[in-house]
């Protein structure tokens with residue numbers, strides 16, 4: 255009966271219906287809600303500013319706006335064009351490659367690096383055209399140069415057993431994570447993993463870094479990894495914003 259009634263529908267509607275019923279079922283658990291974790295972490299850690307902030311790879315997120323509303327002068331840098339449905343006097347966007355743009359050294363008090371560094375140098379996604387197997391490490395070294403001594407970076411990344419799912423993402427585990435964080439002091443670290451009901455839940459570092467990720471699909475609902483959220487500080491004593499003074503005095 256269903257078959258007979260399908261014949262009375264236009265071809266494109268039937269094709270869409272067939273695509274719907276034969277579509278891949280999402281794997282459980284999957285990445286659903288990953289940005290809820292990452293964005294809420296970054297928002298919770300952005301200090302009160304009056305300094306300079308860099309949002310590296312903002313995409314369509316509102317994290318740069320959060321920093322601007324915390325009184326930072328924010329520069330957001332992305333390879334892809336970005337359009338925000340707002341303007342703010344302390345917020346500007348520069349399109350370009352973090353590895354190549356002529357940005358001032360020792361300038362930034364705060365860096366937001368949310369779900370971005372793992373993509374640097376993986377050609378074939380986000381308009382990355384040049385393959386650089388250590389693009390992520392190069393980006394961290396470059397950003398460190400751009401930061402003031404004692405500046406902080408809010409970093410969120412996929413973690414699990416070390417892997418590269420090119421061109422989609424890198425996963426940071428016991429081998430690559432130390433290199434990524436090299437040259438920074440880790441002030442805080444928090445790890446999340448999905449439970450069998452597909453809910454993000456806090457876990458310890460060992461559990462997160464031992465997790466076997468699967469991230470080879472363009473459909474995020476077929477992928478899964480754990481998340482690492484870090485507050486990193488560039489060593490040094492040149493403080494500028496109020497948050498620097500508070501943490502150095504305490």
Ligand SMILES: C[S@@+](CC[C@H](N)C(=O)[O-])C[C@H]1O[C@@H](n2cnc3c(N)ncnc32)[C@H](O)[C@@H]1O
Nearest residue numbers: 311312313315332333334351352368370374380
């Ligand atoms: C997954 S998106 C992250 C978006 C955003 N931070 C968020 O939290 O939703 C990664 C972003 O990094 C940007 N990106 C990747 N490599 C870059 C590079 N070398 N320089 C500047 N931006 C880069 C991409 O264009 C993309 O917008």
